[in-house]
Amino acid sequence: MSQERWTEVDRYIEDALLGPDAALEQALAASSEAGLPPIAVSPAQGKMLYLIARVHGSGRVLEVGTLGGYSTIWLARALAPAGRVITLELEPAYAQVAAANVQRAGLSDRVELRVGPAIESMRSLVAEEAGPFDLVFIDADKQSTPEYFTLALELTRPGSLIVTDNVVRGGAVADAATDDPRALGMRRFHELLSREPRVSATTIQTVGRKGYDGFTLALVEPE
Ligand code: SAH
Ligand code: DHB
Numbered sequence: 001m002s003q004e005r006w007t008e009v010d011r012y013i014e015d016a017l018l019g020p021d022a023a024l025e026q027a028l029a030a031s032s033e034a035g036l037p038p039i040a041v042s043p044a045q046g047k048m049l050y051l052i053a054r055v056h057g058s059g060r061v062l063e064v065g066t067l068g069g070y071s072t073i074w075l076a077r078a079l080a081p082a083g084r085v086i087t088l089e090l091e092p093a094y095a096q097v098a099a100a101n102v103q104r105a106g107l108s109d110r111v112e113l114r115v116g117p118a119i120e121s122m123r124s125l126v127a128e129e130a131g132p133f134d135l136v137f138i139d140a141d142k143q144s145t146p147e148y149f150t151l152a153l154e155l156t157r158p159g160s161l162i163v164t165d166n167v168v169r170g171g172a173v174a175d176a177a178t179d180d181p182r183a184l185g186m187r188r189f190h191e192l193l194s195r196e197p198r199v200s201a202t203t204i205q206t207v208g209r210k211g212y213d214g215f216t217l218a219l220v221e222p223e
């Protein structure tokens with residue numbers, strides 16, 4: 001099985017189950033035009049986030065790592081009535097692209113973009129008592145994932161979901177000898193989960209147009 005095959009199957013899934021979507025396609029085109037890296041979630045993953053948020057009835061969503069707002073648009077479309085997404089991005093130039101993409105998608109009134117290092121933004125949200133969020137999607141710099149997850153626990157409630165992207169990294173997560181800081185971040189993340197009684201979690205490996213990776217789903221349990 002090869003990357004070519006995984007990409008072909010993702011295309012098949014997109015044709016069968018997703019169909020054309022002007023706002024999302026424009027968001028990707030504008031992101032590429034502006035020179036953003038092509039690392040948004042895949043269409044099938046975006047729709048999975050959308051379905052998770054809908055099944056869960058999420059109204060308040062926190063996203064860590066906006067890029068061009070592709071996943072933000074999927075999440076904002078899934079919100080319960082009067083819901084909102086707060087999305088955190090380090091790079092002002094990326095945030096500008098994302099704001100335009102969200103606006104073109106007609107979702108500006110449901111999305112708040114905060115620019116700066118996500119650790120600081122999350123600490124501000126804790127200080128502001130902006131939580132609890134129903135759903136948190138962690139998808140920023142991979143080495144800081146354990147810190148984002150710890151802060152997410154302060155911003156959620158029993159019954160909240162925390163979804164984390166890119167946790168398998170081509171299998172490097174299971175390599176005890178890895179020196180890749182991103183893989184080490186995901187190993188620290190799993191160690192944290194293994195001794196964290198406040199959540200019940202699993203990790204699912206994935207293949208697709210973005211290669212071999214995976215995501216973690218964590219449910220915040222009652223105290
Ligand atoms: N969720 C997006 C993809 C995010 S890519 C989507 O699927 O469409 C990861 C993003 O995290 C990049 O835009 C990067 O600039 C941002 N990022 C990296 N380090 C960060 C930090 N310390 N704080 C906030 N965002 C950060
Ligand atoms: C990469 C992939 C991602 O999904 C992401 O959020 C950040 C980086 C990558 O392949 O480098």
Ligand code: MG
Pocket residue numbers: 039040041139165166
């Ligand atoms: Mg990602």
